[in-house]
Amino acid sequence: MDTKAGDKQAKPNIPNELGLTKSDYRGRPSTLCQGCGHNSISSQIIAAFYELSIPPERIIKMSGIGCSSKSPAYFLSRSFGFNSLHGRMPTVTTGAVMVNHSLKAIGLSGDGDTASIGLSHFKNIVRRNVPMIYIIENNGVYGLTKGQFSATSDKGLELKNVGVNPFMPIDICMEALVAGAGFVARSFAGDPRQVTELLKAAFHFQGTAVLDIVSPCVTFNNRDESSQSYRWGRARKEPLHDITWVPKRKEIHVEFEPGEVLDVDMHDGSQIRFKKLERDYNPTDRISAMKMLEDSCCRGILVTGLIYINEETPPLDEIENLVDLPLTQLSVDALRPSKEKLDTFIERYR
Amino acid sequence: MNTKAAENEVQATGAGQGKIINDFSMVVATVNGSGSQTSNLALIRALFRMGIPVSGKNMFPSNIQGMPTYFTVRANKDGFTARREKMEILIGMNPETFDEDLTNLVEGGVCFYPDQFQIPETRDDVVFYPMPVQQIVKEQNPPRVLQNYMRNMVYVGVVSELLGIEMGEIRRALESHFKGREKSIELNMQIVEASALWARENLVKEDKYIVERDNQTEGMIMLDGNTAGALGTIFGGVSFVAWYPITPGSSLAEALQSNLPRLRKDEETSKQTYAIIQTEDELAAIGMIIGAGWAGARAMTSTSGPGVSLMAEFAGFAYFTEIPIVIWDVQRMGPSTGLPTRTSQGDILFTRFLGHGDTQQIMLIPGNIEECFEFGWRSFDIAERLQAPVFVLSDLDLGMNLWMSKPFEYPDQPMDRGKVLTAEDLEKIEEYARYRDVDGDGIPYRTLPGTDHPKAAYFLRGSGHNEQAFYSERPEVYSANMDRLARKYETAREHMPKPVIEENEGAAIALIAYGSTDPAIKEALSRLAAQGTKIDYLRIRAVPFTDEIHDFIRKHDRIYVVEMNTNGQMHMLLRLEMPDQATKLISLTHNNGLPMSARWVTEAVLVLEGGNNGH
Numbered sequence: 001m002d003t004k005a006g007d008k009q010a011k012p013n014i015p016n017e018l019g020l021t022k023s024d025y026r027g028r029p030s031t032l033c034q035g036c037g038h039n040s041i042s043s044q045i046i047a048a049f050y051e052l053s054i055p056p057e058r059i060i061k062m063s064g065i066g067c068s069s070k071s072p073a074y075f076l077s078r079s080f081g082f083n084s085l086h087g088r089m090p091t092v093t094t095g096a097v098m099v100n101h102s103l104k105a106i107g108l109s110g111d112g113d114t115a116s117i118g119l120s121h122f123k124n125i126v127r128r129n130v131p132m133i134y135i136i137e138n139n140g141v142y143g144l145t146k147g148q149f150s151a152t153s154d155k156g157l158e159l160k161n162v163g164v165n166p167f168m169p170i171d172i173c174m175e176a177l178v179a180g181a182g183f184v185a186r187s188f189a190g191d192p193r194q195v196t197e198l199l200k201a202a203f204h205f206q207g208t209a210v211l212d213i214v215s216p217c218v219t220f221n222n223r224d225e226s227s228q229s230y231r232w233g234r235a236r237k238e239p240l241h242d243i244t245w246v247p248k249r250k251e252i253h254v255e256f257e258p259g260e261v262l263d264v265d266m267h268d269g270s271q272i273r274f275k276k277l278e279r280d281y282n283p284t285d286r287i288s289a290m291k292m293l294e295d296s297c298c299r300g301i302l303v304t305g306l307i308y309i310n311e312e313t314p315p316l317d318e319i320e321n322l323v324d325l326p327l328t329q330l331s332v333d334a335l336r337p338s339k340e341k342l343d344t345f346i347e348r349y350r
Numbered sequence: 351m352n353t354k355a356a357e358n359e360v361q362a363t364g365a366g367q368g369k370i371i372n373d374f375s376m377v378v379a380t381v382n383g384s385g386s387q388t389s390n391l392a393l394i395r396a397l398f399r400m401g402i403p404v405s406g407k408n409m410f411p412s413n414i415q416g417m418p419t420y421f422t423v424r425a426n427k428d429g430f431t432a433r434r435e436k437m438e439i440l441i442g443m444n445p446e447t448f449d450e451d452l453t454n455l456v457e458g459g460v461c462f463y464p465d466q467f468q469i470p471e472t473r474d475d476v477v478f479y480p481m482p483v484q485q486i487v488k489e490q491n492p493p494r495v496l497q498n499y500m501r502n503m504v505y506v507g508v509v510s511e512l513l514g515i516e517m518g519e520i521r522r523a524l525e526s527h528f529k530g531r532e533k534s535i536e537l538n539m540q541i542v543e544a545s546a547l548w549a550r551e552n553l554v555k556e557d558k559y560i561v562e563r564d565n566q567t568e569g570m571i572m573l574d575g576n577t578a579g580a581l582g583t584i585f586g587g588v589s590f591v592a593w594y595p596i597t598p599g600s601s602l603a604e605a606l607q608s609n610l611p612r613l614r615k616d617e618e619t620s621k622q623t624y625a626i627i628q629t630e631d632e633l634a635a636i637g638m639i640i641g642a643g644w645a646g647a648r649a650m651t652s653t654s655g656p657g658v659s660l661m662a663e664f665a666g667f668a669y670f671t672e673i674p675i676v677i678w679d680v681q682r683m684g685p686s687t688g689l690p691t692r693t694s695q696g697d698i699l700f701t702r703f704l705g706h707g708d709t710q711q712i713m714l715i716p717g718n719i720e721e722c723f724e725f726g727w728r729s730f731d732i733a734e735r736l737q738a739p740v741f742v743l744s745d746l747d748l749g750m751n752l753w754m755s756k757p758f759e760y761p762d763q764p765m766d767r768g769k770v771l772t773a774e775d776l777e778k779i780e781e782y783a784r785y786r787d788v789d790g791d792g793i794p795y796r797t798l799p800g801t802d803h804p805k806a807a808y809f810l811r812g813s814g815h816n817e818q819a820f821y822s823e824r825p826e827v828y829s830a831n832m833d834r835l836a837r838k839y840e841t842a843r844e845h846m847p848k849p850v851i852e853e854n855e856g857a858a859i860a861l862i863a864y865g866s867t868d869p870a871i872k873e874a875l876s877r878l879a880a881q882g883t884k885i886d887y888l889r890i891r892a893v894p895f896t897d898e899i900h901d902f903i904r905k906h907d908r909i910y911v912v913e914m915n916t917n918g919q920m921h922m923l924l925r926l927e928m929p930d931q932a933t934k935l936i937s938l939t940h941n942n943g944l945p946m947s948a949r950w951v952t953e954a955v956l957v958l959e960g961g962n963n964g965h
Contacts, residue, residue: 057806060645060799073809073821080799081809082644084637085663091592091629091637092644096799098625099590099647103800121637124630323621327589328646328798332765334623335587335648336727337613339760342585345613346757348526349571350399 017053025050027074037189037215037230038068038137042075044192045106048199049076060096060105064089064118067144068110068137068215087118090125093132094316100326101317104203105132112142115151115170122172126179129207131315133199136172136210137189139217140228147220154227159220173307174293176210177286183209184289184308188233189216194304200245201272201306207315214302233302240283240292240305242275264309272309283309372402372427374438374559378505379451381444383415388527388538389502390421394752395523396515397425398572401564405431405869406752407945412597412690418447427564431754432870433945438559439513441505442467452476460557462505462512477557479549481508486548490541500541507545512553514561517546571755575722575748575866576652579678580605581758582726583650584613587765590649591626592638594657597690598746599680602652603628632657636664636677643668643675644810646770646798648730650676654746655684655697658704665739666705667812670835672785672794674733674768678742680749683943692943693746695865698919701741702893708832710839713741713893714847716748717868719755721891725847727761732845734768736838737793745914747945748866769795773803783817784808785831792838839894846892849899857884859959860906862899862935863913864890864920867946871912874951883959890920895927903931910955916941 015021025046030039049059056078063069065086072081084092093105114122114136125134140157142148147159151170158164176184183205185198195213202209216222216230224231241262248269262274264284274283282288289308296303323330376393380386394406404425411417424431436456442448442463449470452461457475465480483504492500510520521539528534579602583591591610593603607626614623629635635651642649653661658679668675681697683689688696704711712732714725725742733740769789776782776797782805785794797806808819815831816822852875863871868889875885888902903909903924911921918937925932938954940946 055802057800057802057804061809078804078807080807081811082641083809083811083813084640085667085812088633088637088664091634092641094627094634095590095592095638095641095643095647095649096645097641098627098638099642099649100645100798100800103645120630121634124634128627317625320625320627321622322625323616323619323623326800327623327625328800330589330623332587334616335589335614336585336761336765341613342581342758342760345581345609346571349573349577 016050018055020050020053020056022046022050024078025056025076027072027077030071030074032067032070032074033219035218036067037139037213037217038071039074040189040192041135041137041195041213041215042071044195044199046075048196048203051196052200052203054104054203058102058104060103061108062089062093062096062105062132063108064110064113065144066110066113066142067217068108069113071137072108087113087116087121089113090118090121090130090134094125094128094130097131098317098320098322098327100328101131101322102326107132107134109134109136110150111136111138111140111152111172112150115172115175119151119170119175123175123179126176126181126208126210128316129182129313129319131207131317133202133209133211136212137215138172138212138228139215139221140169140226141217141221143217143220157221157226171293171297172212173210174290176212177290177293177308180313181210181308182207182310182313183306185209185211185306186302187211187213187304188237188302189213190230190233191237191304194239194243197243197245198306201243204245204266204268204270206267206311207313227300227302236301238296238301238303239277240279240281240303240307241277243306244273244275246271246273267311272306274306283307286310368558369560370558371560371562372425372564374425375434375436376423376425376439376441377437377451377454378421378441379444379447380419380421380502381446382410382413382417382419384443384502385499386419386421386443386502388499389506390423391527392506392520392523393509393515394423395526395572396510396519397423397561398567398754399519399522400516400561401567402427402561403429403431403566403754404572405754407433407747408751409944410691418444425561427566429566430869430873430876430948432873433947435947435949441509443502443505458558460559462509479508479512479553481505481545482548486541486545490544492537492541496537500538503538503541504545507542508549508553510542511546511549512555512557513559516563517543567754569757571757572752573719573755574601574750574752575716575719575744576602576680576750577605578719578722578755578758579716579726579742579744579749580609582723583676584610585761586727586730587648588650588730589624589647590639590642591624591651592629592635592649593651594629594632594635594653596632596654596657598682598750599653599657599678601750602678602680632660633664636661636675639675640664640668640673643673643733644799648734650678652678652680654680654682656687658697658701662704663706665711666707666709668739669705669709669711670707671810671812672737672796673739674730674737675739676729676733676742677739678744681743681745683941689943691746693866693945694915694941694943695743695745695913696915696919696941697743698913698915699917699922701743702923710894711741712736712738712842712846713743715743715864715891715893717850717865717889717891718748719753720758722748723758728847731763731766735766735793735845736842737768737796738838738842743865745866769793771795771797771801773801773806776801776803776805782806784819785815785834786817787834787837791841792834792836793841843894843896846894846896848896849891849902850889851898851902852887854879854884854886857886858907860886860888860902860909861955862888862890862909862911862920862924867912867914870946870948870951873948874955877948877952878955883955885955893923895924900928903928903934907934908936909934910936910938910958912938912940912946912951912954914940914946
């Protein structure tokens with residue numbers, strides 16, 4: 001039974017709840033390769049934000065360096081973008097959302113940007129639970145510098161200029177889990193529906209939502225034997241569940257067999273609905289998630305879906321006990337204590 | 351010879367028979383981790399409260415426990431508080447270094463020591479006062495866990511008794527240290543008083559150093575530059591701080607951490623009007639403040655040389671993308687780890703050009719505690735006005751040692767948030783271009799993320815960009831942008847704090863210095879004047895240089911550029927700035943980890959002046 005409750009596919013030229021059409025969410029023409037997985041993800045970002053009726057002015061698009069990090073130019077032109085330094089996107093995003101928590105950040109990164117040069121920032125942003133969507137467009141290769149290994153390259157991957165990779169890859173989802181992430185998803189650029197639903201769910205998660213999306217590089221790493229190729233993904237993709245994000249107050253009255261559906265409540269009243277496929281999988285159990293990742297790695301399959309969800313950890317702005325108004329909107333009086341306060345305060349140094 | 355120089359000479363020879371009042375350098379030699387800080391602060395605060403000009407310098411090793419540490423109190427009735435190379439009074443508490451410490455005493459100096467130490471026969475000119483430390487502590491029997499601290503209270507009592515430091519002021523110093531915690535105050539005072547009583551009954555005053563109440567510190571405050579910088583930052587309206595621990599930059603961030611809650615909580619909700627984050631490294635620290643500065647907040651970090659090195663890429667990025675941020679570099683010795691707990695002015699050249707490509711950074715250089723406070727808030731006005739990173743270059747001596755200061759002046763100007771366009775502004779204009787020089791001063795207009803207008807957004811990038819912030823590799827677009835940034839740097843000169851100039855009638859030679867060396871320079875100039883060498887003095891407070899610096903250099907025949915690094919870094923910058931004046935600029939450098947002394951400055955100038963006598 002397929003409900004598609006949160007999947008109201010608005011037609012491109014039909015205005016959404018804000019009166020914006022899909023073209024209001026588009027970006028500049030992509031300069032990435034034809035067939036690049038990243039372009040497909042950009043399209044799903046456009047679709048998800050359009051369908052969710054998010055004002056583009058509320059979004060900030062953050063990125064590091066690499067092909068993935070160029071992609072924010074290709075969606076949401078009306079949103080501010082910040083193309084930062086290699087591996088440093090999480091740091092810049094932390095500063096921006098802490099001083100203006102009314103902004104919603106979407107970070108675009110790659111496997112080199114996140115798992116090689118920026119691994120420390122990635123793990124620390126997850127640990128702090130900075131409110132943002134963190135997308136890794138994972139193709140297991142450096143594209144912009146023309147074909148070198150990243151930390152997620154398959155062991156045994158052969159590239160023209162650098163030979164054979166002798167090292168095991170880092171599993172980004174596992175790293176996120178170990179760092180304490182509350183939203184860990186893996187998907188495949190060739191599965192647009194799942195990517196869109198995951199994006200919608202991620203948007204409504206209050207902390208760091210990690211989406212590791214296998215996004216094949218058609219130029220440097222798309223040979224059939226590569227686990228990051230289109231053919232591998234299509235053949236070995238194994239969804240954990242059918243996932244749907246369900247908006248608040250849109251009750252769906254459909255009868256399910258016991259154990260067929262799991263609904264997880266989000267802090268804002270929306271829900272994530274997991275519909276069972278072949279296997280029993282509980283996305284709220286962290287140890288099972290780790291075990292599942294280890295198993296799928298051994299079996300050579302690409303498990304996709306929302307691997308882990310847990311909204312218990314408060315986001316960083318809540319931990320820091322910030323005032324309700326964004327810090328960037330505070331009045332001069334709130335920012336600069338009075339002269340009397342200064343005169344009194346320095347008494348302690350007499 | 352005039353009085354000040356003469357007196358120092360007299361002290362050095364020990365020839366004077368009379369009393370020496372309010373004029374000495376007193377060194378407490380201990381082992382680090384032995385808990386002497388409370389005692390040392392009690393002594394210096396009591397002197398300060400007695401109206402005597404003082405400074406306190408902590409010379410400590412890069413270590414937690416067990417290495418030699420020195421706390422120096424200089425008291426000087428003429429207000430000179432720079433480091434002195436010799437000491438008049440030694441409180442020798444470290445058996446390992448005792449013999450060597452004694453060699454630094456002037457002739458006729460004084461030594462207080464625990465009575466179990468052996469006095470070497472080499473210093474029969476020194477007056478020795480034994481202190482029965484163990485006996486007094488045993489008799490007073492404080493709680494076992496506090497015995498280390500109490501041992502150090504013995505010297506507070508004995509030294510106060512023999513020098514004439516008022517017991518009431520020791521008590522008030524402890525009251526302020528323990529913030530009114532009665533039990534701690536009484537416990538410490540009990541040892542101090544017992545020790546003073548013991549000294550009164552058992553020791554005979556044989557040395558000539560005494561302390562008398564004066565009125566020179568009335569209305570003054572005493573603190574370290576990092577705390578002053580933190581307070582300035584708070585009154586500057588900081589709302590985001592990110593930092594990574596590093597000596598000597600940490601204590602500025604820690605002063606923010608402890609004082610922000612006292613000054614910047616929303617009174618109704620008790621929620622914070624700021625965020626402060628200790629990061630995973632310095633790259634994250636500067637990355638976060640760049641994100642915050644871009645989003646429209648006043649954001650800063652505090653670090654030291656090695657941290658600045660790690661920040662280089664982001665510093666160039668912020669310069670090129672034009673994001674206001676403030677970076678405090680509390681300088682220490684390099685290169686590399688260098689001497690991590692020793693002072694230096696070695697980051698001048700590096701910071702000036704920090705970033706790859708053609709980067710020109712702005713630097714503010716405070717020379718005293720008031721300026722640490724002032725540049726704390728003013729740096730934000732400058733950064734936001736110029737949409738650029740602003741570096742505040744302090745150093746370990748200024749940042750971590752105790753200095754006297756006038757009470758801080760409240761900011762005399764409203765906050766300058768710079769050229770920011772709101773949604774209403776955007777409604778009125780035809781086209782918005784982030785990097786367009788509308789006003790001819792090189793400073794473009796910016797919009798802040800979240801501005802609710804379809805024209806507001808732009809895509810910020812460190813790569814080549816045109817006026818609309820679009821990616822561009824066109825040669826003419828790149829050149830035009832760099833030309834505008836150069837124009838902006840010229841505009842920056844108008845916003846820099848002007849130098850402080852002290853001119854003397856008829857002086858043909860001059861001295862240029864900056865930062866924490868100011869007290870040593872002033873004392874040296876006074877000595878040189880007493881010997882007939884008249885020198886004009888200019889203290890640089892910012893880079894880029896202002897017209898006053900050009901004028902000053904042009905009108906002097908010889909200018910000594912005095913600084914605490916080996917290569918003469920400011921000297922190089924001045925010669926680059928004024929190549930036609932380069933041969934007039936003479937570099938004098940002092941770089942061994944210790945703060946500059948007046949003696950060093952005086953002799954360095956005299957050696958080069960030879961028989962010139964200022965002509």
